[in-house]
Amino acid sequence: MSIECLVLGAGQDVGKSCVVATIGGRRVMFDCGVHLFCRGRSSYPEFDRILAASGATDFTAAISCVVITHSHLDHIGALPYFTEVCGYHGPIYMTYPTKALAPMMLEDYRKVMVDQQWEEGQYSYEDILRCLKKVIPLDLKQTIQVDKDLVIRAYYAGHVLGAAMIYAKVGDAAMVYTGDYNMTPDRHLGAAQIDRLKLDLLITESTYAKTTRDSRRAREREFLQAVHKCVSGGGKVLIPLFAVGRAQELCMLLDDYWERMNWKIPIYFSAGLTIQSNTYYKMLIGWTSQKIKDNYRAHNPFDFKHVRHFERSFINNPGPCVLFATPGMISNSGGFSFEVFKKWAPSEKNLVTLPGYCGPGSIGHKLMSGKSTRIEVDKDTHIDVRCQIHQLAFSPHTDSKGIMDLIEFLSPKHVILVHGEKPLMAFLKERVESELGMPCYYPANNESVSIPATKNLKMSATERFITSCASEQTEDNLRKQKLICGSNMSEANTDRKLAEGILLMEKNKAVKILCEDELVQVLGMERHLVQNEPMVSSRTGAAGE
């Protein structure tokens, strides 16, 4: 038996996560995301390869189930396309919060598709609704029997509200697909939490395959210092962010700080998007960190005291303020964060924070990589960037130490890295193989990896065999009894006994283990004796005495 892993997306890349794993004939699709820097069909995983690999004619027959780990677009964006356009009608699993956040995220993306006027691959608002109707919600640590053999279970992954790691098992072969996860808790989400499982395969993300971060507390302090400096100097702070997750985290941090400082400077949330997700957070308290769970009876931490709604007309208002705006990477192509950036970047009083990860090609990436002061928007316009840049080191992804810790904790037989950049993945692969001694792979998109899986065989043992084992052990113990007092204990750990027997595997019969003497009887043969006449006389002489 083996596990076949077809990586359709996020192989040596970040974006359009999609892995199809075949375990004992059951095909499970983990995640179904889009690539945010591509347009049209190319932003989706190449689903046709599944049909090619399986030989089936439609997706419903080829795939047992689809499991979505969390609500980020690079993990869920292609789902309506897959179900409504490609025509997959099988079960879809995701956690409750993911299901709740998904329509918002997908609708946001659909608008981008419409804005960019994709020629193909679009889906409609109705598609989103129809698709999500089919979703079966999952709870943490709930074991779901998808069909006769396939079992899946979700574990808490941190990262974003509702993120989960998925455990899948067919027979004795088991694997975990981590999705994105975070091993260190932050102000609103807990750390990833999973049981120690017997695994054949672990597919883990590797966004920060080479980075080791220092303590979160130092980062918090730095961020607050930067904001403090800018705001007290009368500047404006632009915090471009992905909608869900970081916004809440930073908002809690700032709200707390404002409270301590007793400031009246406004904090704005741009579109309705983040406000809306705040409402989700308020509802889904059970998925947040321990501290919030403990405290929310007294005060819901997502009821921010200092946060206000932002109107477009505020852009030119004087005086200091803090603004959260989407999208996170400030992309050339548009988005509200870009609009504000154009206005605020030229003033050196202002501050722009950059998220931990910016995709290549985005303005964020340019600001991060070089000290570029001039950004060409198109042929005619450019922006002079004079404002302060602060790079946020808050990341919902675990660092390389966290990845190693998780791998070490789970100790799977094989590791596959996805969701990362190729050179970094190569580096991490080396570490995993040398330090943990596990074979590690990082296939590119559309490549597939096959690994052997565990299969436990039930076998019976004859009575005689068991008796002989037991009597052997008793003899051994009797021998040892004399030594038991005052003997050296160091060998007590290596006390395990080996038993000798013959394993008999016959067609259409249960596997059996038997004693040497029984074999002849079972096979119904006569016993033959082969005798050797020793030729070296001097040796036999010695042995005979």
Added chain:
Amino acid sequence: MGDPHLLSSAHPAAAASSFARKHPGPIDERFSDPSPHITKRPRVAADTAATGGSAPYPEAEVRSLVMMAGGIYPLARAEALRGLAAVLGKVDAYRCFVAGIVECCYGCAVELMRDEDEGVRLAVVGLLGLCAQKFAARWDVDAKSDGDIMDLIFQQLSSMARDMCTKVRIEAFGALGKMQRVSEGVLLQLLSKKVIKTDTMSGTIIKGQKLPPKLKIPCAAGIFAHGIEDEFYQVRTAACTSLGALAKFSSQYAEKALDLLMDMMNDDTETVRLQTLQALFHMATYGYLSMQEKHMHMFLGLLVDANALIRNAARKILGLVNLPKLQMFKSAIDCLIASLEKNPEEQDIYGILFSIGKNHGSFSANIAKHLAKEIATASDGELILDRPRVKALMIVSISAPFSDDKHKKLDIPSIIFSHAISLLGKVSCALGEEVNQDSLLSYLCHKGGMPLWGNRSVSAEFGESESCKVETVEVGEQIENTAKATKCLDRVLVMQSVESILQTVEGAWTMRMSCDVCEARTILRTCKEELKVLAENSSGSIGAFLSFLCEYLDAIRLVVELWQLIQLDNSYTVGLTAPDILLEKLNISVRRMECCYAGLNRGLEVQVMELSLLANLLGLSNIGACSKAVLSKLVWVINRLEGLCADGSCELSDFSREIKKTFEADHIGNALIRNIHTSVELFRLKPTTDFGALKAISAVFQVCDNNSENPLSYICGLPVGVSFNISLWNISSNNRLWLHMSIGESVQHTFLEFSSFEGDGEVKSGSMVVPLNTTPMAHSFVLRVCLIMECYGGISSNQERHGGPSDCVVQLSDELDVYFVSTGQR
């Protein structure tokens, strides 16, 4: 084991159930159901083992438990590990590694370290921690054993602190904090997630290890960085505690740990912040807290925190910490004053101001100078002493002379002292209760250049003995601060104080030579009081040692007093005179030291024996003639001393050698009496501070439902039963205990049969009914009862026992009054 054959008969469950008998717990039910013949018989084995204290052959237990730990049921595995821990905890260190039990347990723990079940992992952490303790104990005995294993365990524990299970993490951090030995490299690695590549580090781990060190490190690295940002505040709290506790091993580590701890002050949970402050306090008491300028901002913020608990904790730390710069010192003082102005009810700030001032003598002298100028320039009425600021500065100023750096002459303007007189109440409050107000007042007057206060002699109080006084004040201060803060005193700190007290005592002993007996006596008394304070706040063997020292100081004081009497009055009087009483007291005191402490090590025993020798010598000189009993006791003591010093581990002191010589020359002892002066001059105090596993033998007992309002009833002339509840501490089966019951002159002794008492080696307790054989023909009477113990070591002069104990006894408990009233009278 009574029946080794049974235990090894291929039934691990048999051994386990025998184990379960001794440790009633959940395991009991699970394993008592297999076939009846195996459950019944081990009970016998277990009982024989239980009566003999610890199991004589733990190897068998360990072997079977290790076997069970490899079982398939997680609950059983966990229970087996806990069982191993229990066995390991009972076995003494020496036996442990002779038989390799520690290695065996350790191996078993390591094997299950990555177990699938969190309960098992939890038990592994406990066992690993215990193994580490045992390995550390071996190190103490045998310095040759290598420390690599400690480092390895340390890393293994750290990797457990990265577990997914919260309980395991909490436990692991707790165990890390209890580690007693670890190399610096490993320690520093705990603070940084990035693997530090140093020579010392890789060197210690690679050596002798087949597995590359990398295998262990990746998870263990930066475990504290993870711990302090954990999701659960319990884990963060545990991490903070350990972070502080480990600071005693390395100053470089302490410095880095401080950075982490300071970041913790931003934590959103109050418990964690308080624990962080506690950890800092711990570091400060060990002297490993070096506050830097970058920390000051955060720290001073805590002094004016909205939360009173936090303010209080931060202040305590400030009272112990050393500030390297005058600027920092001044800002700290300013902040304290601000806090005082904000919260005028917090009067303990004055105490803190005093200790800060004392810790930074030259800085406070600087403050004093400025204050003196201010006082001088202020016109009348302008400088209001009531203002907290002036009060505070005043306290800081007068603390300077008490500072440690005495080599520097700190001249504090006398004007400060004269002004300080009006703040007498505050000052004495700040000093604690060690110094009484009168003497303080006279001191201030003296320093302030004022005429002498009253008719007290200033010189007597603060003249010659000033240094001595100040020393005790200092110790007292320190003790009180910590005692208040921690409830239970830190061992290291206690030992520091004990050492300084003992130095004072030695000083007092030499002072006796210079005939200043009164003063020596006062110092001894004060020292004893201080030891008592310490003893009340300590427990275990250190508590026992402290009470032993109290006893010792008592004896010394008695010797001093007795010696003075003997010197004053050489004419021998008949009858019970003061020297007789003192001598009896001294003898009792020595006897208590001999008998009431189990596990006296050689050093302590020599110390006691010498004192006993001295007491007997004084006894001889008091009687004037040589009584046979005293002489025979003298011989016994000398022989015992010789025996103790026979193997050369300690040397016979000049004093004992001299006496031995004199005694050998003249067996009647006249020469001894003649030479008594020279002999006593030779006696030197040399108290040791090494006390090993000292245990105090003691007893507490009570009579149920009895007091003067609620007496027991009896019928005149008939026996009556009295029921006692008795708890015994550290009593072994060899001790012979008696109940001493007296009604007026008549005494009845009843032997105490305590073999049926329940309890472990430390505490045994039980209740029994003791018959009082004859009751007086009276309406009511009071029975006085106490527990006494026979001293088996001494020589009994009284050969007839009358069925009672030998006359060489010590009293173990306080006397208890039992009230009786005749039935007719009720």
